[in-house]
Amino acid sequence: MINSIVLQPLRNGEYIQFMTDTLNIVSKNNPEKLKVSAQYEALRAATDNVEKLFKISQASLVTEELEAMDKRRDDAINGINLHIQSLTYSPDVIINKHAKTLLAHLALFGTSIAKDNYQSETTSLRNIANDWKNKPELQAAVKALNLGSWLTELETANNDFNAAYVKRNEELATAPIEKLKELRNTANNLYYKLRTRINSNLDINDGAEPWAATVNLLNQNISTYVLLQTRRTGGTGEEPIAPTII
Helix, strand or coil, X not given: CCCCCCCCXXXXXXXXXXXXXXXXXXXXXXXXXXXXXXXXXXXXXXHHHHHHHHHHHCCCCCHXXXXXXXXXXXXXXXXXXXXXXXXXXXXXXXXXXXXXXXXXXXXXXXXXXXXXXXXXHHHHHHHHXXXXXXXXXXXXXXXXXCCHHHHHHHHHHHHHHHHHHHHHHHHHHCCXXXXXXXXXXXXXXXXXXXXXXXXXXXXXXXXXXXXXXXXXXXXXXXXXXXXXXXXXXXXXXCCCCCCCCC
């Protein structure tokens, strides 16, 4: 018989991999010969739905774009910071003074703006750009140090990043947690049906092949995930009478 496993504690990535492993084992042993074609196809379709929604929830559609935009604005603020620091060593008294004015202003936002979380960095860079464009003393310093193009790049990079971040959140909103739970619940029920059908055929056919080999492989796979759960929680990994979702 196929061993029990608690499906709820599996994290979404683990859950998808477990279902995929199960499907692969059944596929290699021929669903038709196992007399579980309908159950196999139903679980495969349900697992695909879970995986598609999970990928959206992980923002896979814009992650690379977002990272590239974040690097662009990081480069801008780091470049500005390093340039201003170098100018604080200028022998020109006026240049030196303006550089120290801007450096002191940047210090108000922390020692490493580029390492802040996404939202904090967005806010800091927006405030820096606004101050440098609107406060007379800072305006004068930006002009004296010829930082106009740097300021434009900083503001543009930050605005572009923020637009991409908003897009990411909109995509995340299309993959609500409750919907993912619902899809997992459907897949769980289909997994139990597949498991029951294989167990029944194994019993009816007195442990003959291909059911015996299939059950053995499925149990080996299940033991891997039960061990993972046991190490993580210290639990037994045994299936409860009335499974819940996630």
